[in-house]
Amino acid sequence: MKLLNPRGNANLHTHTVYCDGKDTTEELVQRAMELGMAAIGFSGHEYSPNDTDFCMSKEGTRAYIDDILRLRETYKDRITIYLGIERDYFGEIDEFPYDYVIGSLHYVEKDGVLLTVDYTAEAMEEHVEKYFGGNYRAYVERYYEILGDIVEKTNATIVGHFDLITKFNEGNRYFDEEADWYKEAALTALRKAAASKPIFEINTGAMARGYRSRPYPADFLLEEIGRLECPVILSSDCHDKRDLKFEFCNIIENFA
Ligand SMILES: [Zn+2]
Numbered sequence: 001m002k003l004l005n006p007r008g009n010a011n012l013h014t015h016t017v018y019c020d021g022k023d024t025t026e027e028l029v030q031r032a033m034e035l036g037m038a039a040i041g042f043s044g045h046e047y048s049p050n051d052t053d054f055c056m057s058k059e060g061t062r063a064y065i066d067d068i069l070r071l072r073e074t075y076k077d078r079i080t081i082y083l084g085i086e087r088d089y090f091g092e093i094d095e096f097p098y099d100y101v102i103g104s105l106h107y108v109e110k111d112g113v114l115l116t117v118d119y120t121a122e123a124m125e126e127h128v129e130k131y132f133g134g135n136y137r138a139y140v141e142r143y144y145e146i147l148g149d150i151v152e153k154t155n156a157t158i159v160g161h162f163d164l165i166t167k168f169n170e171g172n173r174y175f176d177e178e179a180d181w182y183k184e185a186a187l188t189a190l191r192k193a194a195a196s197k198p199i200f201e202i203n204t205g206a207m208a209r210g211y212r213s214r215p216y217p218a219d220f221l222l223e224e225i226g227r228l229e230c231p232v233i234l235s236s237d238c239h240d241k242r243d244l245k246f247e248f249c250n251i252i253e254n255f256a
């Protein structure tokens with residue numbers, strides 16, 4: 001399988017104060033240089049009218065673009081800076097020619113209502129109870145049904161955190177990730193999403209925040225990504241500069 005950043009010296013999935021990250025763009029660039037990284041890419045959450053708490057505002061997006069283009073010029077002799085965006089399946093697409101797009105699904109849509117997948121375990125429990133009669137299998141299958149179209153819908157260069165639906169499911173707390181139905185739903189979505197050979201992430205974000213002990217995606221999905229000949233890229237979905245290369249060394253060491 002082809003890992004695009006085999007030495008972990010680049011991270012293209014980072015968030016800043018323009019959306020729900022802790023640091024400024026410049027603080028992250030400084031941190032990347034301290035760590036001796038060759039490149040950093042920014043992927044602020046694109047404006048999404050259905051959930052404005054975590055994404056960039058429209059005006060904020062203009063400032064974000066200008067800011068990163070300025071930093072790229074300032075630091076051009078020291079580090080490569082990419083200007084990307086994390087685009088949600090249900091977000092509003094702006095036409096700016098970003099260097100890359102991370103296409104991500106953060107919601108399950110049911111009867112016209114968008115239910116956040118990765119906010120808190122309590123919120124997920126409420127959603128599944130209220131909209132799926134407590135049926136986690138139906139909830140998860142709906143997630144993967146939507147996810148199959150992620151590349152088509154977002155024009156993604158990189159598919160973000162493929163099995164985000166497992167965020168609160170450490171130890172199979174809500175559903176069994178070893179079950180045939182689960183693997184079937186996830187693999188069907190994966191094969192559909194992989195049709196145009198996008199890049200898939202190995203994403204340590206939920207590890208950095210203490211939710212999971214393993215990165216997204218699960219091993220059986222990673223194996224299928226390899227079999228389908230799609231490249232992978234390591235990222236930390238960084239919301240705090242201390243996590244810019246979270247677990248990169250361990251994952252690279254164990255990468256087959
Ligand atoms: Zn995301």
Ligand SMILES: [Zn+2]
Pocket residue numbers: 013015086237
């Ligand atoms: Zn992200």
